[in-house]
Amino acid sequence: MRFATLGPEGSNHALVLRRYLERRGPADARVELFEAFPEAFEALLAGRVDRVLQCTAHPSHADCVGSTMHRAFPVEAFVAGSRPLALLARAEVAVPVSVGLQPATRHYTDLSAFDEHHDYATIVEVAAALRRGEVDAGICAREVLAQHPDDLRLVRDLGSALDVWVLYATQPLSEEHPLVLA
Helix, strand or coil, X not given: CEEEEECCCCCHHHHHHHHXXXXXXXXXXXXXXXXXXXXXXXXXXXXXXXXXXEECCCCCHHHHHHHCCCCCEEXXXXXXXXXXXXXXXXXXXXXXXXEEECHHHCCXXXXXXXXXXXXXCCHHHHHHHHHHCCCCEEEEECHHHHHCCCCEEEEEEEECCEEEEEEEECCCCCCCCCCCCC
């Protein structure tokens, strides 16, 4: 069975999908990571993947649900935490003025001190932009600080985000299924 979600490797979507597959199988599952959800849902509808996992907090969630109505169906939902997040800054920047973030994280902490907000598709891209010096600070996985302790500093520890995740397929659940409120 082929499962799709948002990549790249290291993203929260990839992390949660792998956790899901470890606990709920199937053993022969293959994971395909996509750059954007419209591509993943297109692959689902074309039969190139069997399931798509999406976090309901992702900015494209409503558009994906609406654009695939009556063709892609929620077949499972669960709650899962992200990897621990943090607001990190480049060590050499005393007063950061720009911040990178994945849009779903924009309300995780007060960002009013930053004059510039730059959106990235994933927290992995935020970390890369921070390391390249494109932004002074960014909301990304806390583990990035441990990987680059000389280059980055902790501004604020944010912990894990606890979100609702939905698995989609091309066949709806029966009305008798316990998840269906008929």
